[in-house]
Amino acid sequence: IVLNQLLTQLMHMYEVSETLTIKLNLTVNEAIVLADATQINRLFTNLIKNALEAQDAAEHAFINITLTANDQQYVVAIADKGAGIPAEVQASIFSPNFTTKTSGTGLGLAICKGIVERANGNIWFTTAAGQGTTFYVSFPKSV
Known part of the structure; x- marks a missing residue:
């Protein structure tokens, strides 16, 4: 799957909203990852949806999506300007059946x-109270 194309398609799906601004920064010309396209689409759709929901109270939501690369991997970052993830739930965030939503x-x-x-990738996040959360997803470069 070509990450650039997928992220661009997803951005266009969401940018029809007047209450949302999505900024896409692709620093790689063609990021090819060996993975199931449907699953990777589901992954990024879910992360973007979560970033939107984290900003439900905001009059205007902002999401920043960045694609970067180093020698071994591609990294996609999806950042929101929500309230952040409370410290007491951060360790459970990837656990099945865990939610902070009603x-x-x-x-x-x-x-x-x-x-x-x-x-064969990794997922992690950084968060700051009142400033937002960034989820990072890394994939090995295909050879």
């Missing part, structure tokens, strides 16, 4: 983690 199954991030691991 509705939902708590499977979203657990599924994301499984998708990334099946593609």
